[in-house]
Amino acid sequence: MSDTQTLRRFLTRHAQKAPLDPNLIFLLEDIASACRVIGNRLRNAAFEGTHGLAGETNIQGEEQKKLDVIADEAFARICGNSPRLAALVSEEKEEATWLKEPEAGDYLLFYDPLDGSSNIEVNLSVGSIFSICNVAIDSDRDVLKAGRDQVCAGYAIYGPSMMLVLTIGQGVFGFTCEYGTGDFRLTHRDMKIPAETSEFAINASRYRLWDPSIRQYVEECLQGLTGVRGRDFNMRWTASMVADVHRIITRGGVFLYPMDDGNRAQGGKLRLLYEANPMAFLVEQAGGAATTGTKRILDLAPDGHHQRVPVILGSEKEVERLIDYHRMSASQAEIS
Numbered sequence: 194m195s196d197t198q199t200l201r202r203f204l205t206r207h208a209q210k211a212p213l214d215p216n217l218i219f220l221l222e223d224i225a226s227a228c229r230v231i232g233n234r235l236r237n238a239a240f241e242g243t244h245g246l247a248g249e250t251n252i253q254g255e256e257q258k259k260l261d262v263i264a265d266e267a268f269a270r271i272c273g274n275s276p277r278l279a280a281l282v283s284e285e286k287e288e289a290t291w292l293k294e295p296e297a298g299d300y301l302l303f304y305d306p307l308d309g310s311s312n313i314e315v316n317l318s319v320g321s322i323f324s325i326c327n328v329a330i331d332s333d334r335d336v337l338k339a340g341r342d343q344v345c346a347g348y349a350i351y352g353p354s355m356m357l358v359l360t361i362g363q364g365v366f367g368f369t370c371e372y373g374t375g376d377f378r379l380t381h382r383d384m385k386i387p388a389e390t391s392e393f394a395i396n397a398s399r400y401r402l403w404d405p406s407i408r409q410y411v412e413e414c415l416q417g418l419t420g421v422r423g424r425d426f427n428m429r430w431t432a433s434m435v436a437d438v439h440r441i442i443t444r445g446g447v448f449l450y451p452m453d454d455g456n457r458a459q460g461g462k463l464r465l466l467y468e469a470n471p472m473a474f475l476v477e478q479a480g481g482a483a484t485t486g487t488k489r490i491l492d493l494a495p496d497g498h499h500q501r502v503p504v505i506l507g508s509e510k511e512v513e514r515l516i517d518y519h520r521m522s523a524s525q526a527e528i529s
């Protein structure tokens with residue numbers, strides 16, 4: 194392997210080129226430690242008796258698994274000591290947890306501690322997603338930050354190998370956790386999503402609930418070589434956003450969790466602050482695009498911690514096509 198620098202070396206080298214606050218490096222190392230701990234707890238869950246439900250529902254009305262709670266606690270415990278971390282904002286907690294009086298330049302950490310938790314018992318890939326923003330001014334307790342204000346975002350994927358994939362706004366870098374030492378080492382440099390793809394990811398069981406623009410897009414993909422797209426498409430759906438996005442960042446593709454008749458009242462399925470924003474930042478940094486269908490995700494102004502939004506992201510050409518279909522569908526609706 195040509196370059197296997199550790200995460201710490203990568204971050205400190207990066208800091209020599211473009212100043213990186215040492216406190217951000219500390220926080221990222223804490224996040225890496227939390228993910229390492231979560232990875233170990235997942236691997237040992239069958240021995241530790243931590244499979245199954247915790248017996249509580251979270252603020253989103255979803256049943257929490259024991260491992261959702263364990264992962265949430267690992268983030269809070271390990272990252273909570275970072276000197277400039279002002280607040281933790283977790284998918285699993287109703288309110289933000291303030292750790293200090295916020296000062297300008299402090300950090301806010303948003304996270305989905307365990308993503309894809311329906312996949313744990315079947316031993317498929319799951320992940321953790323995180324996003325970091327700055328406190329703008331002293332005493333500012335506003336955590337409803339737009340995605341474009343993120344200074345850093347990333348995810349850990351707990352798969353056949355454990356990886357940490359992150360952006361600090363200058364491309365996307367992937368670090369594989371080395372078995373034995375536990376070090377995260379740079380194995381995937383400047384990851385890029387090809388602009389064109391023939392692979393899409395959507396939960397097709399929701400077909401009857403979709404809007405016309407999504408139906409049209411998927412139907413045209415399914416027609417294959419002899420249809421309007423003139424080529425065959427492949428489909429994948431992991432039901433772990435981290436795994437689906439990781440595949441797209443690695444080899445291209447488009448991911449859709451649109452608003453449909455089943456989730457319209459909630460605004461969509463995926464959460465803006467913990468899922469859509471960090472993944473949109475990563476995907477744009479890898480050369481892809483991320484939209485609700487009508488608006489760039491990173492430009493959305495959040496109206497609540499647990500706000501849900503439609504998500505379409507991945508290879509630029511397919512995302513552009515989907516935006517066009519949304520536009521056409523909206524103008525047809527206006528005419529009729």
Ligand code: AHG
Pocket residue numbers: 255305307308309310311396432433434435450
């Ligand atoms: P979480 O486990 O954090 O609640 O997130 C699950 C999300 C996301 O990871 C995935 O893309 C989607 O839910 C799967 O939804 P379906 O079960 O509707 O396919």
Ligand code: MN
Pocket residue numbers: 305307308309434468
């Ligand atoms: Mn999730």
Ligand code: MN
Pocket residue numbers: 261284305306307308309310
């Ligand atoms: Mn989750």
